[in-house]
Amino acid sequence: MKDLAKYSRESAKNHALAQPSQVLPQVQLVTISAEEAGQRIDNFLIRVCKGVPKSHIYRVLRSGEVRVNKGRIDQTYRLQENDVVRIPPLRLAEKSTQTVPGCEFTILLEDDCMLVIDKPAGVAVHGGSGVSYGVIEQLRASRPDAKFLELVHRLDRETSGILLLAKKRSALTNLHEQIREGAFDKRYLTLVHGDWQNQRQHVKLALHKYTTSEGERRVRVQADGQASHTVFQLLRKYGPYALLEAELKTGRTHQIRVHLAASGFPIAGDDKYGDFALNRALQKAEGGRKALKRMFLHAHQITFTHPGSGKEVRLNAPLPPECANFLKSLEHSSSAVADDVMANRAATKGQAATR
Template sequence: MYNSKYLEVNSDDVGLRLDKFIFKNFSNIPYSIIQKKIRTGLFKVNGFRKRASYKLNYLDKVFYIGDLILAKNKLKNLSVNEDQKLIIKKSIIFEDNEVIILNKPYGIPVQGGTKIKFSINDALNQTGSKNKILRLTHRIDKNTTGILIIAKSKETAKNVTELFRENKIKKTYWALVEGNPKEKKGYIKASIAKIKVNKMEKMKVIENKEKNSITYYKTLDSRDGLSLLEVYPKTGRTHQIRIHLLSKKCPILGDKKYKLSNNNSNKFKEINKKMYLHAKSISFKLNEKRYVVEAELPSHFKKILKLYNFII
């Protein structure tokens, strides 16, 4: 392999994801950049391309192009800066030996990508240490605010992820929607699948009774063509709440991706610049301890509720 070097996997790193292993050894490179370099083949395992999620085995050799050492210096300016780390630290609303719970700010993606310069995951990886990597346990959308659980160990991450999979975590959202649901309280039961629209991937309600997703909702108040809903997703499909509410002709205010074709954009153009979906509370039991945490609404959400005199 031309001009290449390698890192050998020891017993401590067996089972570690490839991207996590690389970050552990090149911690000044943003996590999103590492994932991109894996996709483009800059990093290989035993001479072969692998996915970022590949689990390493004992004595695996992770090869990388020798010029990466030079590239690292060029990438330093992409590293998470102190102001960005401070944003994350200020977002912590609960912490113990097992987890950190954030009130995620608006507009910050949870995970990195090719066009993303800063994500929650990047900040977590640079906040942790080589011996203690902070781990995401789930995701919420970039423009959704609120509860996000971070695990302090691999074991805790596995346990929390399992709780989500088994529907043993209750997560409640507040959504400000256009229109008024015909039924003040109820549930939406519909299957969701990924489709392509104008070369862009979207999720859409489809006919498939075997794979139904379920979202419970309750109307808290309605004012001037807007409704404040308390929403509880029983299942956890991508964009589930946004798609289910759209299917009821009550799209989330400010949702640019999932909206009605005859959207009341002119009526709400002064207030729909941001999306109004907030992960407000969460409750679960982990290692015999009961967790109940609530996240304060973001300022743009509170401002609109006050402007329209919502009673909450």
């Protein structure tokens, strides 16, 4: 375990991008401490074995090479205090000359336990899936003396807003426990297209994650998927658009996006589950309406119990300027937008008919 811990410290210090190369030569037996308990085994291995490709970690989990108390487990197993984890020899990564640029983000709260930032749209929270690095790698690079810094939860790359990071293992464990117990209150602002009627609406649709033939992660509504629940509150209408607040009762991948799309109300600018003709029309400024070149989904409020003080914390992040200005411009041009969308759809159908 000393070899793993040493490599982990060196990796966190240098933050180099990597390609698979070296191999940790021997089996390690690790006893789980009270602070480490409660984590999923896959997340534990990803944190402890920094520099090992995630694909390799999941491969050894599936093959049964990773054991807990001498027994096989799957990747969702949650570690308990005094569990003995068998870690097989793992392929490490050799450092390259390309390093992660340090970057700081707008801070909403920072203390000894945690760091809360306002993440801009277009920035991934971590590297992977074609992205070399994300928020966590950039923050570690800008804070080389930080002993511990981990994501508490995630936001889609296209989503802006509140993102929590833990600065202590005990804080991370506490916050994860709150998430599992449903004690977090996370709310998003989103703009959808369609004639939204209800002031308050519950959407309960089971969601299933899958991977496309191109290797892209997607989610669809499926009867045998994970139970998922979102509550939507109507805040204001802008012609054929509605500004909603989405309250997450569960935290599934792409939950808000898929729940809205499946209900017939695609999010403006959503390039995975949205209305593509609408998105093309919105990318151009027309008749006083500003262009929208991002997905209109923003994590604007979060409420939780502070892991150190035990007091309730409620944080807010205002709509970013590109979203706020777009809403203002919609007040005078919603009918023009609808005309643009219909014209775009008609043109698309005409092209299809001539093929």
